[in-house]
Amino acid sequence: MFMRNRDNFKRFHVLTLMSVASIILIFSLGYLFYNTLSKNLLGSSRQFLAKQVEIASNEVQRRFNTLYEDLTYYTTRWEGYDEVSGAEKIQSSRTRQLLNSYGDLVDTLFVKRGEEIWAFNLKDNNYFEQIKIDQPKSFNDPKRFIKVQSHLDPITVIASVNLDGFLGHYTSNHYLGDGGYKFYLYGENAYPLGENERTVELSLSPALWKEMQNEYLGGLRGVYEGDILKYQQDGTAARLKAIVAQYPFNLFPLEGKFAIVFAQDQSIIISRLYNTYFLLFVGLFTLLILVIYLLIKHGISIDERHIALEKQSQQINRLFEQQTMLLQETNGFVYYHDASGKVSNVSENVTNVLGFTKEEFLENNKSQVVEKDLQKLQEKAKKALDEKWDYLSFEVSFLKKDGAIIRTKNFERLFYDQEGKFVSSVGICTDITEKYLAERELIKSENRLRSVLNSLPDIIFIYDNQGVYLDYYVQESDMLISPPELSLGKHIRDIIPPPYGEKMESALLRAAKTGKVQTEQMTLDLPSGKKFLEIRFFKLDEERMISVGRDVTEQKLWEKGLKEAKEVAEGANRAKSEFLASMSHEIRTPMNGLLGMIGLLEHTKMDDEQQSIVKVIKDSGESLLVIIKDILDYSKIEEGKLELELSSSKFREELNKVINIFSGMVVGKELSLNLDIAPTIPQWLILDNEKLSQILFNIIGNAVKFTPKGGDVSIKVSGEPILDKNFMLYFNVKDTGVGIPKSKIDQLINPFTQTGRGTAEEKSGSGLGLAIANKLIELMGGSLQIESEVGKGSEFSFTVFARISDSEEKVGKDDYEKYAKEEYKLSHISDKFPKEILLAEDNDINLKFMKLLMKQLGYSVDTVSTGEEAVKAVQKKRYDMIFMDYQMPVMDGLEASREIKKMKEGKYIRIIGLSANVFKEDIERAYEAGMDDYLTKPIKIQDVVMKIKESSGMSV
Ligand code: ADP
Numbered sequence: 001m002f003m004r005n006r007d008n009f010k011r012f013h014v015l016t017l018m019s020v021a022s023i024i025l026i027f028s029l030g031y032l033f034y035n036t037l038s039k040n041l042l043g044s045s046r047q048f049l050a051k052q053v054e055i056a057s058n059e060v061q062r063r064f065n066t067l068y069e070d071l072t073y074y075t076t077r078w079e080g081y082d083e084v085s086g087a088e089k090i091q092s093s094r095t096r097q098l099l100n101s102y103g104d105l106v107d108t109l110f111v112k113r114g115e116e117i118w119a120f121n122l123k124d125n126n127y128f129e130q131i132k133i134d135q136p137k138s139f140n141d142p143k144r145f146i147k148v149q150s151h152l153d154p155i156t157v158i159a160s161v162n163l164d165g166f167l168g169h170y171t172s173n174h175y176l177g178d179g180g181y182k183f184y185l186y187g188e189n190a191y192p193l194g195e196n197e198r199t200v201e202l203s204l205s206p207a208l209w210k211e212m213q214n215e216y217l218g219g220l221r222g223v224y225e226g227d228i229l230k231y232q233q234d235g236t237a238a239r240l241k242a243i244v245a246q247y248p249f250n251l252f253p254l255e256g257k258f259a260i261v262f263a264q265d266q267s268i269i270i271s272r273l274y275n276t277y278f279l280l281f282v283g284l285f286t287l288l289i290l291v292i293y294l295l296i297k298h299g300i301s302i303d304e305r306h307i308a309l310e311k312q313s314q315q316i317n318r319l320f321e322q323q324t325m326l327l328q329e330t331n332g333f334v335y336y337h338d339a340s341g342k343v344s345n346v347s348e349n350v351t352n353v354l355g356f357t358k359e360e361f362l363e364n365n366k367s368q369v370v371e372k373d374l375q376k377l378q379e380k381a382k383k384a385l386d387e388k389w390d391y392l393s394f395e396v397s398f399l400k401k402d403g404a405i406i407r408t409k410n411f412e413r414l415f416y417d418q419e420g421k422f423v424s425s426v427g428i429c430t431d432i433t434e435k436y437l438a439e440r441e442l443i444k445s446e447n448r449l450r451s452v453l454n455s456l457p458d459i460i461f462i463y464d465n466q467g468v469y470l471d472y473y474v475q476e477s478d479m480l481i482s483p484p485e486l487s488l489g490k491h492i493r494d495i496i497p498p499p500y501g502e503k504m505e506s507a508l509l510r511a512a513k514t515g516k517v518q519t520e521q522m523t524l525d526l527p528s529g530k531k532f533l534e535i536r537f538f539k540l541d542e543e544r545m546i547s548v549g550r551d552v553t554e555q556k557l558w559e560k561g562l563k564e565a566k567e568v569a570e571g572a573n574r575a576k577s578e579f580l581a582s583m584s585h586e587i588r589t590p591m592n593g594l595l596g597m598i599g600l601l602e603h604t605k606m607d608d609e610q611q612s613i614v615k616v617i618k619d620s621g622e623s624l625l626v627i628i629k630d631i632l633d634y635s636k637i638e639e640g641k642l643e644l645e646l647s648s649s650k651f652r653e654e655l656n657k658v659i660n661i662f663s664g665m666v667v668g669k670e671l672s673l674n675l676d677i678a679p680t681i682p683q684w685l686i687l688d689n690e691k692l693s694q695i696l697f698n699i700i701g702n703a704v705k706f707t708p709k710g711g712d713v714s715i716k717v718s719g720e721p722i723l724d725k726n727f728m729l730y731f732n733v734k735d736t737g738v739g740i741p742k743s744k745i746d747q748l749i750n751p752f753t754q755t756g757r758g759t760a761e762e763k764s765g766s767g768l769g770l771a772i773a774n775k776l777i778e779l780m781g782g783s784l785q786i787e788s789e790v791g792k793g794s795e796f797s798f799t800v801f802a803r804i805s806d807s808e809e810k811v812g813k814d815d816y817e818k819y820a821k822e823e824y825k826l827s828h829i830s831d832k833f834p835k836e837i838l839l840a841e842d843n844d845i846n847l848k849f850m851k852l853l854m855k856q857l858g859y860s861v862d863t864v865s866t867g868e869e870a871v872k873a874v875q876k877k878r879y880d881m882i883f884m885d886y887q888m889p890v891m892d893g894l895e896a897s898r899e900i901k902k903m904k905e906g907k908y909i910r911i912i913g914l915s916a917n918v919f920k921e922d923i924e925r926a927y928e929a930g931m932d933d934y935l936t937k938p939i940k941i942q943d944v945v946m947k948i949k950e951s952s953g954m955s956v
Contacts, residue, residue: 015295018295019295019296022292023288026284026285030281034277037273037277038269038270038273041269041270042269045243045264045266046243049243049262050223050247052174052176052245052262053245053246053247053260053261053262054221054247056171056174056247056260056262057247060166060171060251060258061249061251063166063170064105064166064251064252065252067146067159068148068252068253070101071146071148072148074094074095074098074148074157075148075155076150077091078091078111078113078150078157079152079153079155081113081153081155083113083116084112084113084116084117084118084132085118088118088130092130095109095120095128095130096120099121099122099128104162104165104166105159105161105162105165105166106159106160106161106162107121107160107162108121108159109121109157109158109159110133110137110157111155111157111158112156113153113154113155113156114154115136117136118133119131119132139160143163143254144160144163145158145161146158146159146161146253163186163251164191164193167184167193168194171184171260172194176264177268178265179240179265179268180262180263180264180265181200181263181264181265182194182260182261182262183202183261183262183263184259184260185212185248185257185258185259185260185261188213190202190261198231199231200229200230200231202226202228202263203226203227203239204224204227205226208226212244212246216246216248216257216259218248220248221247221248222246223243223244224243224245225241225242225244226242226244226263227239227240227242228242228263240265240267241265241266242263243264243266244261244262244263245262245263246261247259247260304418305417305418315413331352331353332349333346333347333349333350333353333429334347334427334428334429335365335427335428336426336427337424337427339421339422339423339424341381341422343361343362343365344362344424345362346358346362353406354368354400354406355401355402356400356401368399369399370396370397370399373395373396373397374396376394377394377396380392380394384414389414390414391411391412391413391414392411392425393409393411393412394409395407395409395432396408406433407433407436407437408429408431408432409429409432410427410430411430413425413426413427450473453473454473454475457476458549459474459475459479459533459548459549459550460473460474461487461546462540462545463492463545463547465544465545466491467491467492467493467509469487469488469489469495471488472485472487479526479549481495481496481497492504492505492508493505496522500520500522503522504522504535504537507520507535507537510537511538511539512545516538516927516932517537517538517927519534519536519537519928520534520537521533521534521535521552522535530553531553532551532552533550534550534552535549587628598617598618601614630768630769631768633772634768634771634775637772637779642775642776642779644688644780644844645688646686647686647687647688648684648685648686648805649684649685650683650684651677651681651682651802654689654693655677655696655717656675657693658693658697659675659700662700662701662704669704670709671710671711671713672711673704673712673713673715674713674714674715675717676714676715676716676717677716678716678717680718680719680720681717681718681729682804682805685729685803685805686803687780687800687801688780691776694772694776695777695798695800696731698769698770698772699731699733699769699773700713700715701769702769702770702796703735703737703796704735705761706737706761707735707736707737707793711793712735712736713733713736714733714735715732715734716732716734717729717731721804722941725803726801726804727801727802728799728800728802729799729801729802730797730798730799731800732795732796732797733795733796733797734793734794735793735794736792736793737793737794738791739788739790739791739792739793739794740755740786745786745788749784751767751768752771753767753771754767777798777799778843780801781799781800781801781846782798782799782800782801783798783799784797784798801849828858829857829945830857830859831858833948833949833951835859835881835948835951835952836862836877836880837854837859837862837880837882837883838862838863838864838874838879838882838883839862839863839864840864840867840869840870840883840884840893840896841863841888841914842865842866842887843885846914847865850883851863854944857941857945857948862877862879865889866888866890866891867884867892867895867899868890868891870900871891871899871900874905874906875903875905878905880910880951881911881912881947881951882900882910882912883914883935884897884911884912884914884931885913885914886913886914886915886922887915893913894913894925894926894929895929897911897913897929897930898930901929910932910933911930911931912931912933912947913926913934913935914934914936915935932951935947
């Protein structure tokens with residue numbers, strides 16, 4: 001800035017100096033010119049004066065000579081007369097003629113003869129006077145009288161001349177113009193001539209005067225520079241510089257030298273020149289000023305242009321520097337456009353970006369831009385130039401030399417001159433292919449997401465991580481509190497009224513924090529009635545959350561109905577079981593009596609027909625007794641009265657006993673019966689043998705019963721140790737029998753259910769076998785699965801929980817704790833992760849097992865056997881973790897979790913679900929209900945350890 005100002009100042013200074021110099025130059029030239037011109041003029045004036053004075057002098061002299069000649073002749077005319085008197089008459093005409101001819105010179109003519117003197121003259125009125133002069137007259141004035149003496153007679157003619165008048169007359173013919181003055185010299189004086197006679201005086205310096213005297217007396221002409229004194233009316237005199245020219249001559253017979261002097265006032269000569277010259281000068285000067293003005297103006301405009309250019313170049317430099325820096329980091333190059341819009345230059349790194357050399361790019365850059373982009377670009381560039389944009393940015397695809405296409409972002413700075421004409425531009429082109437592709441991919445996936453979301457019937461909102469609405473996808477807005485577009489930009493709490501607003505916000509924040517789905521429910525009182533809305537919050541990406549809202553009104557109502565129905569059914573079931581138990585008990589007693597009586601009757605003497613009748617009665621009685629026993633068993637289980645009776649036994653032997661029972665039947669039906677027991681199964685196991693036999697008896701019995709002649713029944717038993725002394729047994733009974741229709745499979749575990757084929761085999765059963773087996777399996781900590789295909793066969797699998805034992809021993813149910821005491825030190829993690837743990841499990845065995853497991857880890861846990869109790873426990877005590885079974889009476893694990901999470905105390909308790917099922921829906925349901933994690937049964941100690949560590953924020 002400072003530099004520029006100093007430069008400007010310098011430039012301005014030079015310009016001013018130049019102007020002043022040229023003015024001085026013009027002035028001095030003018031002066032020189034003027035001087036020369038005036039000198040010239042003076043010179044020519046001198047010549048002119050010298051010439052004029054010469055002519056005038058010669059004329060005077062000639063005239064005077066003529067007069068003298070005429071006088072001489074005239075004198076001769078008087079010869080021969082003795083006296084003048086008398087002759088004057090004769091001579092009068094001649095005399096008159098002479099006087100007439102020289103009136104300007106001669107005023108009186110004297111004729112003298114001896115003493116006789118006659119005077120002749122012409123008066124003003126042309127009256128001729130001739131007088132005889134009586135007194136003697138001397139004609140001594142040498143300047144006044146011309147005397148001509150006759151040689152023969154004593155006659156003398158004397159002319160009295162008026163020299164002043166004569167000279168004045170003759171010089172008056174020579175016009176000298178303004179400032180011209182005339183004199184004549186005689187003797188030592190200069191006499192003014194003509195009209196100036198009395199007012200001017202020739203005033204020369206004594207030296208000059210002397211020089212002139214010498215010259216004119218010596219007969220030399222001369223031109224001098226002297227002064228003239230001009231007297232004003234008030235008596236003062238003005239001194240005028242003048243050119244003075246003299247020309248000497250003789251006026252014979254007058255004595256002495258004469259000279260005519262012409263003088264010219266120099267100032268007048270010069271003033272004439274001055275007038276013309278001044279006009280010329282003024283004209284020239286004006287021209288000069290005009291030129292200087294134009295010069296300065298041009299200079300200033302050049303200067304401004306210079307400054308503008310400098311500014312532009314600074315900008316370009318800055319831009320260039322920035323871009324070079326940028327270019328070092330990115331993949332790009334710089335290019336320049338000239339005024340015609342052609343790319344005029346490009347940086348070397350174009351080769352890195354496009355593969356073309358600099359020259360190739362400069363030649364062909366237009367054809368390297370992808371056609372459709374080029375058109376758009378040209379339109380945009382035209383608009384930019386029309387509207388005088390300073391900057392232009394655009395994206396185009398370039399065809400690289402190797403044929404690949406890259407996407408580039410371009411940024412141009414446009415420059416214009418003062419008239420607004422485009423001058424040049426500098427641009428930077430950067431390869432943004434990666435970003436471009438990523439963006440395109442993002443747009444595509446956004447579009448995919450959008451179309452998916454648009455096709456969902458649910459109410460979908462997108463939020464930022466704080467809960468501010470960003471977007472929505474709503475098909476029907478019946479379920480909305482306000483039109484969806486109004487919510488954009490607002491917070492979820494501002495839209496959803498309390499108390500749900502806070503609930504939704506905290507669910508959203510929770511989902512954002514944990515990354516897990518959070519589900520909330522909301523009741524709305526809409527004009528169409530009360531509606532239930534279930535809203536799930538989950539993460540859409542790092543910045544956004546999404547909520548999916550669904551109308552669950554129908555489901556809610558259905559669930560409610562179902563729950564009520566279930567409760568009613570359960571109540572009825574219990575009553576029924578109680579009734580059945582007491583009834584079968586009641587029936588058994590008389591039946592036993594009846595069968596005893598039949599036994600007695602058998603041994604009495606009867607004919608064949610009677611015997612066969614008694615046999616039918618006996619068989620029916622026995623099968624009735626079996627059925628009654630089954631009913632009694634089932635009722636007991638239903639009532640919850642059945643308990644496990646554990647004992648240690650050799651597992652294989654027990655199993656073989658059961659299989660053996662079927663050997664007779666198998667042989668009769670020509671079936672092959674295979675038993676495969678895995679070698680890993682320990683010899684001694686502690687379990688309820690009787691109940692396991694009953695389960696196997698029912699299941700294998702069915703397989704044998706429903707498999708036609710020649711079929712196969714195979715039994716596989718395997719297992720794995722869980723924890724140190726626990727063992728999970730897996731049973732699989734497979735037959736090639738008639739199979740079970742798919743629709744019936746699920747119902748078979750319900751009492752009194754059969755497939756309805758109505759075959760003899762079916763009719764022999766009561767439909768209670770599988771129901772009892774299922775209940776017993778559950779009692780023993782396992783679960784039953786049935787798979788079957790009609791005509792091909794069925795497969796029954798179940799698990800049973802046992803303990804490993806070293807020898808035959810009777811084990812009471814309290815003995816678990818004894819084992820626990822011995823083993824809990826194994827992995828004692830409670831010191832490291834102290835936790836209050838609640839266990840919710842209705843199955844006694846499982847509960848005991850879990851308790852034992854927890855003890856082993858160093859935790860003494862609280863236990864409950866229903867969901868309701870779990871909720872109550874949480875109200876009373878602060879827990880860190882709950883292991884919660886999914887299925888429990890009264891209130892199941894899911895609902896209990898939901899309730900607990902709603903409570904203030906329960907919000908941060910970590911709930912781990914326990915389930916035998918590992919289906920996806922079950923896992924989802926667990927999360928929706930507020931469970932934080934889940935474990936599948938059979939539970940392994942490592943899994944429990946892992947969950948505890950996880951809940952302490954430790955990774956495993
Ligand atoms: P039941 O005492 O009548 O046999 P279950 O509960 O044991 O009662 O069996 C119920 C029904 O299930 C049977 O009547 C039969 O239709 C069907 N069923 C059970 N096991 C099999 C099997 N292995 N193959 C074909 N059907 C079977």
